Amino acid sequence: MPLGADDPQLLKQLGIELFQQRLPWFGGDLQTLRDTLRPVDLPVDQGEPVRIPVPALASGAAKAGELLAYLDRPRWSVDAAAAQAPKALVVVLHGLGGSSRRQGLRRLTLSLQGAGFAVLRLNLRGADPGRHLAGGTYAAACNSDLLPVLKRARQIAASLALEGGLPQPLPLLGAGISLGGTMLLNACLDQSGALDALFCASSPLDLAACSASIERPRNRIYQRWLLQRLVRQTLADPFGVTPAEEQQLQDHPPESIRAFDAAVTAPRWGFASVEDYYEGASPLPRLLSSWQVLPPTLLLQALDDPWVEATSAIQLQSSLAEHHSSDSDQHLKIVLTARGGHNGFHGPGDTLRNGCWSDRLACAWFNNVRTRHS
Secondary structure (H helix, E strand, O other): OOOOOOOHHHHHHHOOOOOOOOOOOOHHHHHHHHHHHHOOOOOOOOOOOEEEEEOOOOOOOOOEEEEEEEEEOOOOOOOOOOOOOOEEEEEEEOOOOOOEEEEEEHHHHHHHHHOEEEEEEOOOOOOOOOOHOOOOOOOOHHHHHHHHHHHHHHHHHHHHHHHOOOOOOOEEEEEEEOHHHHHHHHHHHHHHOOOEEEEEOOOOOHHHHHHHHHOEEEEEEHHHHHHHHHHHHHHHHOOOHHHHHHHHHOOOOOOOOOHHHHHHHHHOOOOOOOHHHHHHOHHHHHHHHHHHHHEEEEEEEOOOOEEEEOOOHHHHHHHHHHHOHHHHHHHHEEEEEOHHHHOOOOOOOOOOEEEEEHHHHHHHHHHHHHHHHH
């Protein structure tokens, strides 16, 4: 298979067709903007709130608090037993400027529920609707927040199994959209057994390269939109911001994601500089050398993604091909599509219940891993 192409053998194994765009969402930009330009009416959010304590940031930039997650149970058919246990519990993470309420994350959740999975939708530090529970903001490497969440998720997985009459806890899986996938990769690289399987869609592997990509002139509108969300989210902190942060964000607003990370993200999370943050929080170097520590993992990346260039995913795919072995087959798979944009993947067959193509791919991947390891 040539690098930078769909993996037809893997997709066939998963029972998923090759990705094709559908009218009128042709091209990376329209695929990326589809949910913004034409949002769909989602069902009423019936998630059960779960509050998870997290410690203070090591830098002292934010005190201990709580993160808000929502537990969504499977949508079984009417003739299924009411106490039937979910197949697994999937922790789902949003991307930069997102939340548990974003359309793409809700649609993925509905697809997973329909496939028999329970879902825990997390609001990262600083994201609404949990903004009032913890001060500060999140980062691409935020294990002091994320690992307590995964520990609590293990407990929930055990409780769901008991409710369904199962002798063993449910498997704990992870699905990350964009930067959410980066966070889950970092957690799995840092702590063995953090998850039992992982799916990442459009996730940055090299933060410096991603920052440079979003700063391209063609992405000026995207960057302005993201910065407005990030600055507004930061200044809305009910626990307050430092005078230096307030001056930087209000008097001299950052003109790039890199500038925002230099002013806010890096110092809050204890990094010496934005360069130190990008180097330390980018999973690519460790993926190139230590992918064996991952649980079964599928990375999805579109070649026409206007935000996250596919160079890093192609580099990783090439490295895996050079070291092809049963280990690489087991631990890490990469699907590169010609089209799809940034977390778009809107194609024929999309429905509210089944989600978009990437949602169906995530469900198929988790079903495959579960079957293979049951």
